[in-house]
Amino acid sequence: MQKNSSSLTQHNRSGWLFALPGFGLMMLFIVVPFVFAIVFSMTNQRLISPNPTQFVGFENYRQLLSVNLLVLDPVSTEAGELKQNADGTLTYPRIRTFTRNNPDYPHLQGMKEWFSWQWQDKQVAILASDPVFMKAVVNTFLFVLVVAPLQGAFALALALLINQRLKGINVYRAIYFMPVVVSIVVVSILWRFIYDGQNGLLNNLLHSVSFGHLAPVDWLGNPDTALGSIMAMSIWQAVGFHMVIWLSGLQTISPTLYEAAKIEGASGWQTFRYVTWPGLKNTAVLVLIVITMQAFALFAQIDVMTNGGPLDSTQTIVFQAVERGYGKQDISGGSAISVVLFVIVLSISLLQRHFTREKK
């Protein structure tokens, strides 16, 4: 802030009085709960509990984040040959024999299989103490990695399209922005009709354009399509918001640059590449950061459309935090997830800031 203004000497009392209502409320309802989140995450705090709260250190984080590798040799017969199933595949000991009360593998106690694959004749299993949370983390990153670039690009395309002098262009701009003002909860309910597996609008559309060749898909009920469907809807809902941010960036580019490009005989693509895009650098950074932050907070769509299913294919970090902290009243577990999310968001915004600074 500016410190060297002429008439502004110290005004401690007035300054504090003016800042107090806003700053005080922010401290009380953002900073304090955030500190509580860190504190609770190291206890066994529950919403309502007859027992006193105990300090448990990093136990909650260990519960969430522990991952281990287990390599299994195929089972051999007594003759020393590898035992084969009828279809020629090898058999392996069951993972739970290692993770349940096995004195030789105390570090695997209570862990569950996250995923596994075949490596030569061995089975390699990745175990996690909380595979559902691991899936939630992976899903959230997938969501961010797909939604951020696509939403940003579509929004830019729309902004370029809408940034032309045409009669009635304001009407189109208003319509493209409309889904943004509608609650995401309302949007999610409406899109359940679009994605319905039996008689959904999307299936009916695909059915008629393919003359009946495409079989209906249960978009939200199939683990392969559920997350993608939610991504598509989320992009649709918020793309208008980012279109407007891009538009504001476009309007800061001086028209004389475009005239110069025209005189030089630049093509449409060249104009975009050498005039428009360089002028949008700052806007691009902002759009990227805002989309990333919004994408990490993915919750309402999941809550309304899939509840994390099918087969945990749409679990997300915030959904897990709410399910634990509120649904199961496990405040400490929910808080630990919140802190993990905060650390992720913080590191990413630091990284983004670092990379965007490099370029200047």
Add this chain to the structure above:
Amino acid sequence: MSHSSVDHHRLRLVVRYTLLSLIALMFIFPLIFMLVSSLKPDHQLLADTASLRAFLPVGEISLANYYGAFERAPIVLFMMNSLLVTAVTVVLSLFCCSMAGFSFVYLNWRGKSVAFSIILATLIVPFETIAIPMLLMVSKLPWIGFDGLTWGWLNTYRVQVIPFIADGLTIFLFTQYFKDLPRELIEAARVEGSSWWQVYWRIVMPLSGPVIATAAILKFLVMYNQYLWPIMVTQQEQYRPVLVGLQYFFQLNTAWGEVMAYLTLITLPVLAFYLVLQRAFIASIASTGVKG
């Protein structure tokens, strides 16, 4: 200009408008579907999704779903709750955040730069990450009201209002705007003996129409569309806002026509507000872009 170039120009216009309209259709069709379906009986609503009839008000059109919806849930109560919570929060937020912004820009005080850094840092804390500990906190906070000292804020209006009054983005918007106001005005007023309060209330605020509109609109959208927090803190019907009211419509046999009627009813106020203030709405979002 030759004939062919006129034709060419016209063709290009047609292509452009067709493209623009197709995209517009993509953004608006779910809302049309909602509005049209709210007028149809359930069996027809579900059957119509098989064809373009889904988007046309044809067949047995009536307001029966709306009557049904009003019978199923205390809609007027939910609407009043939402509007009350939203309006009070917006007004208090404008007040508190503009005062803080004023203090950060025009006054020098000890601890200012630290305080401002804290405010900027909160911009990257998603609300969802503090919702859980805040739930526990508000369940134990004290309050002094007409019935004396009470503990716990659950099932009240204040639990939906007070935590959302001040936020980093709103304070930040005000500081950005105040920085660009001519300082001479403020200094002249100070020389003439105005108090800081007078400078704030009589000079700075009357000049701040655009940023007030921006902040109000953004806050309105956030507050009216609140979902996660009211689910957690309003177990009693009396204090529930519109989106929590949705639960009344998703029971064993979901009456989809009534759901559509309810969705239409709760979306109309925002859409009406948006269409009336459309320019300001879009200008407000754009300004967060420019200032960032």
